[in-house]
Amino acid sequence: MPRPTLRTLSVLTVLAFCVYLPLVFFYAPIEAEEGFVQKIFYLHVPLAIVSLCGFVLGGLFAIAHLRTRESKWDLRSYVAIHMSLIFGIGVLVTGSIWAHASWGHWWVWSEPTLVSFLIVMLLYATYQPLRFAIEDPERQARYASVFAIVAGAFVPMNFLAVRLSTSYLHPRVLGSTSNLPAPMGYTFLVSLLAMVLLFATLCMYELAAKRTRILLKSRSRILGYQ
Amino acid sequence: MIFSSTLPNSNDGYVAAAYIVFFAIVLIYVAIMAVRLGRVEQRVRELGSRARKADEQPQSEQERETV
Numbered sequence: 398m399p400r401p402t403l404r405t406l407s408v409l410t411v412l413a414f415c416v417y418l419p420l421v422f423f424y425a426p427i428e429a430e431e432g433f434v435q436k437i438f439y440l441h442v443p444l445a446i447v448s449l450c451g452f453v454l455g456g457l458f459a460i461a462h463l464r465t466r467e468s469k470w471d472l473r474s475y476v477a478i479h480m481s482l483i484f485g486i487g488v489l490v491t492g493s494i495w496a497h498a499s500w501g502h503w504w505v506w507s508e509p510t511l512v513s514f515l516i517v518m519l520l521y522a523t524y525q526p527l528r529f530a531i532e533d534p535e536r537q538a539r540y541a542s543v544f545a546i547v548a549g550a551f552v553p554m555n556f557l558a559v560r561l562s563t564s565y566l567h568p569r570v571l572g573s574t575s576n577l578p579a580p581m582g583y584t585f586l587v588s589l590l591a592m593v594l595l596f597a598t599l600c601m602y603e604l605a606a607k608r609t610r611i612l613l614k615s616r617s618r619i620l621g622y623q
Numbered sequence: 624m625i626f627s628s629t630l631p632n633s634n635d636g637y638v639a640a641a642y643i644v645f646f647a648i649v650l651i652y653v654a655i656m657a658v659r660l661g662r663v664e665q666r667v668r669e670l671g672s673r674a675r676k677a678d679e680q681p682q683s684e685q686e687r688e689t690v
Binding site: 431437441486487490595599602606609613617620 | 634635637638640641642644645648649652656659660663666667670673674
């Protein structure tokens with residue numbers, strides 16, 4: 398039953414944001430080196446994590462589509478990638494703002510994390526043109542799934558390659574180099590949870606809308622009202 | 624190094640800008656979805672009225688026949 402799930406998720410998301418924003422601005426301490434501008438971290442990093450995980454999720458849904466040939470998996474894959482692209486735009490914009498505040502530059506081409514994320518975004522920017530260039534729905538879904546799997550596999554490989562690279566101008570968050578104090582760590586976890594919930598809610602919202610439109614189209618066709 | 628003397632004095636505006644941009648993106652997305660939902664609702668209403676007309680038509684034709 399999609400409706401109660403969507404409603405519950407929406408309420409949970411609003412509640413999570415009601416906790417997340419006060420935590421960021423009133424609970425998390427101000428960082429000594431960067432000062433107040435470090436608050437962008439609680440927005441930019443969770444957005445980036447959710448966006449990249451969304452791309453991988455799109456690939457996993459695409460695998461399920463190719464295995465089962467059920468169109469619902471293709472729809473889920475499309476929605477996950479679409480939503481990740483929207484979140485990705487947020488990552489690029491908030492990242493640029495943070496970079497300008499911290500480093501004095503909107504974009505640093507020598508920083509592998511920034512450039513690799515841009516490459517991922519540009520790769521996925523071709524997903525929709527590729528998808529909608531194919532008219533036959535069966536072929537469209539199949540080709541889109543293959544693309545989503547290949548690109549989805551590229552995301553973690555890209556992430557690992559950047560991790561193994563030598564330049565560490567970009568701050569590290571996850572892994573052994575992470576040394577966040579407890580209040581910052583809790584705030585970060587809440588912000589990550591809020592972003593995950595927002596992503597899930599918007600995905601469910603779009604899925605419900607897409608299903609309704611598909612249903613409406615098929616009913617119109619059956620009734621002869623084109 | 625890139626970060627040096629170019630650091631701005633007050634960075635509060637940057638934080639505000641980042642959060643405003645994020646909420647604007649979410650708001651724009653929700654607005655687009657709302658417009659699309661409005662179109663779907665309009666289409667459903669159209670279909671409903673057409674279906675009602677189609678239901679009424681055979682009845683009136685039947686009445687004409689019986690009269």
